[in-house]
Amino acid sequence: MTTDPVTPRRTPAGAAVLREDVTDAIRAAVFEELAAVGFARMSIEGIARRAGVGKTAVYRRWKSKLHLVLDLVTAFSAQGLPAPATGSLYGDVRALLEVASHALRHPVASQVIPDLLVESVRQPEIADAIRAALLDSQQGIASVVVRDAVARGELPEDTDPERALDLIIGPLYWRLVVVRGALPAGYLDGLAASAVAALRA
Incomplete structure (x- = not known):
């Protein structure tokens, strides 16, 4: 009796793998941007520029600047x-x-x-x-x-x-x-x- 070899499951083509170092850089950039310009004037473009990444990297993780800030505040409370x-x-x-x-x-x-x-x-x-x-x-x-x-x-x-x-x-x-x-x-x-x-x- 033979068994077919198990083929490892591959990550679907096009699926984004979120790097932790990029996520950390974006979070740090949010704090700096908030301190520099405030929430009302803060933008995804400014955050991305400060973090040294493209806007897409930010939007892959958060839908908007509000969701980004909410995530940071929630993470702070969890500590x-x-x-x-x-x-x-x-x-x-x-x-x-x-x-x-x-x-x-x-x-x-x-x-x-x-x-x-x-x-x-x-x-x-x-x-x-x-x-x-x-x-x-x-x-x-x-x-x-x-x-x-x-x-x-x-x-x-x-x-x-x-x-x-x-x-x-x-x-x-x-x-x-x-x-x-x-x-x-x-x-x-x-x-x-x-x-x-x-x-x-």
């Missing part, structure tokens, strides 16, 4: 950040502020985030993606910080994690993104102490 576990409420709050300050002071993020927040008023899809990437993930971290602090007896059981997040990150966002002021020495230490005092009040 996530672990909740701090320093063993004290002050330590956890200070660690959160340290991470947030680095993110908000990044030259690209400091331009991209405010622009996308403005654009989200006109584009509900962007608003949903930003909510998932920024708000939902940060609320999850704040919930863990509050839960651990309650378990240690540092906060009352009825502490609201949403209010905690407002008290911790809100002043920092105002300072770095809205006012765009520099952070003096010891600023994060004082802000952490103030946030902890407010949460305990």
Whole structure:
């Protein structure tokens, strides 16, 4: 009894094989283009030129600049950040502020985030993606910080994690993104102490 040899299945002729290095270059170019010109003026042509690829390479991966930005924001939220576990409420709050300050002071993020927040008023899809990437993930971290602090007896059981997040990150966002002021020495230490005092009040 003989069996026919198995012929390897070939990739259909004309099927596009998407190279990861090209995809990464396009994603990096999107951040740079957003920071340079903003979402409203951003174009597929500009992204392709900055990435050193043709427009076709971009359109093979995303249907439009909106889908491209939504993909980036969603990918950012999927990365996530672990909740701090320093063993004290002050330590956890200070660690959160340290991470947030680095993110908000990044030259690209400091331009991209405010622009996308403005654009989200006109584009509900962007608003949903930003909510998932920024708000939902940060609320999850704040919930863990509050839960651990309650378990240690540092906060009352009825502490609201949403209010905690407002008290911790809100002043920092105002300072770095809205006012765009520099952070003096010891600023994060004082802000952490103030946030902890407010949460305990």
